[in-house]
Amino acid sequence: MMKYLVGETSSGTAVFAVKGENAVNLTALNPAIGADLMAMVQSPELIESVADKIADAPQVAVSSITPALPIANPGTIICLGLNYTDHIKEGGYDIPDYPALFMRGKNSIMAAGAPLVRPNCSDKLDYEAELMFIVGKGGRHISEADALLHVFGYTVFNDGSVRDYQRKTHQWTPGKNFDNTGAIGPIVVTPDEVPAGAAGLKIESRVGSEILQSSNTANMIWSVAQTIATISEYTTLEPGDLIAMGTPPGVGHAKKPSPRWLKPGEVVDIEIEGIGICSNPIVDEVKA
Numbered sequence: 001m002m003k004y005l006v007g008e009t010s011s012g013t014a015v016f017a018v019k020g021e022n023a024v025n026l027t028a029l030n031p032a033i034g035a036d037l038m039a040m041v042q043s044p045e046l047i048e049s050v051a052d053k054i055a056d057a058p059q060v061a062v063s064s065i066t067p068a069l070p071i072a073n074p075g076t077i078i079c080l081g082l083n084y085t086d087h088i089k090e091g092g093y094d095i096p097d098y099p100a101l102f103m104r105g106k107n108s109i110m111a112a113g114a115p116l117v118r119p120n121c122s123d124k125l126d127y128e129a130e131l132m133f134i135v136g137k138g139g140r141h142i143s144e145a146d147a148l149l150h151v152f153g154y155t156v157f158n159d160g161s162v163r164d165y166q167r168k169t170h171q172w173t174p175g176k177n178f179d180n181t182g183a184i185g186p187i188v189v190t191p192d193e194v195p196a197g198a199a200g201l202k203i204e205s206r207v208g209s210e211i212l213q214s215s216n217t218a219n220m221i222w223s224v225a226q227t228i229a230t231i232s233e234y235t236t237l238e239p240g241d242l243i244a245m246g247t248p249p250g251v252g253h254a255k256k257p258s259p260r261w262l263k264p265g266e267v268v269d270i271e272i273e274g275i276g277i278c279s280n281p282i283v284d285e286v287k288a
Contacts (some may be wrong), residue, residue, distance in 0.1 A: 002017060003188070003189050003193065007068050012035070013036070021061060021063070035072070036072040037188060038240050047163060066113065067186035069110070070186075073254065074242045077182075080244065083220050085218060087251065091253075101244075108178060108180070110184070116180060116280040117179060123260055124163075130156075130213055131203065133155070138236060139232060144226055154191075154193075155275065156278040160183065161251075161255045184271070198224060203216065205269065208266075224245065266281065
């Protein structure tokens with residue numbers, strides 16, 4: 001059982017094992033672990049090389065670590081769009097019989113703690129609390145029964161969406177790919193830290209004391225295992241790919257009597273029980 005945090009200190013970027021409020025620098029114990037989780041995703045046995053050293057290793061405060069992306073250069077980032085029934089209804093969509101899938105580019109994602117950028121061209125920046133997982137063992141035509149063996153770990157994702165641009169076209173790509181709108185992390189938990197498929201976990205988004213979304217991952221229409229099986233029908237999943245599992249009801253564009261957009265100066269928190277909190281300040285885009 002392990003909670004990982006990729007982050008930066010005065011000694012550089014490293015992989016840490018989190019133990020409560022403190023963390024151990026695993027990269028310092030074995031440089032082969034590297035500066036993000038990719039080496040461990042590709043070679044899970046690396047954790048065994050430092051397992052007997054963690055208990056006696058020096059510790060640093062988690063609060064002193066600046067989070068970085070868990071996977072610095074993910075290959076493919078695939079997101080589910082409509083995976084909670086009540087969210088589908090609030091958006092005015094029909095309940096699909098196949099998941100709504102879209103992709104994000106690398107420039108659209110950033111680490112927990114980093115500024116989430118409201119673009120100059122729109123004030124309709126929305127939040128979406130989501131479970132995300134990192135693919136461990138890759139493959140094609142993965143069965144649902146075997147699918148969870150292909151998960152390296154689970155983390156938290158804020159699928160920040162620019163709604164007017166999302167609705168300019170039947171394809172959601174523009175609204176889901178503005179630079180620095182998709183926040184990931186900071187904690188990655190191994191599958192044995194949570195229930196199978198990370199089901200049954202409370203998932204919530206907040207700004208201060210204002211609760212925006214509150215649901216449970218048990219309410220997902222497609223489970224993690226079903227999602228892996230579905231996606232691997234059409235593409236080969238690779239180690240380090242990121243897959244986001246959709247958001248529950250309560251998003252800003254559906255709030256009544258008027259939408260609730262994120263504003264500069266606010267801090268949005270996404271929390272998933274047993275995993276952690278992804279917290280990001282909202283800022284306006286700075287013109288070049």
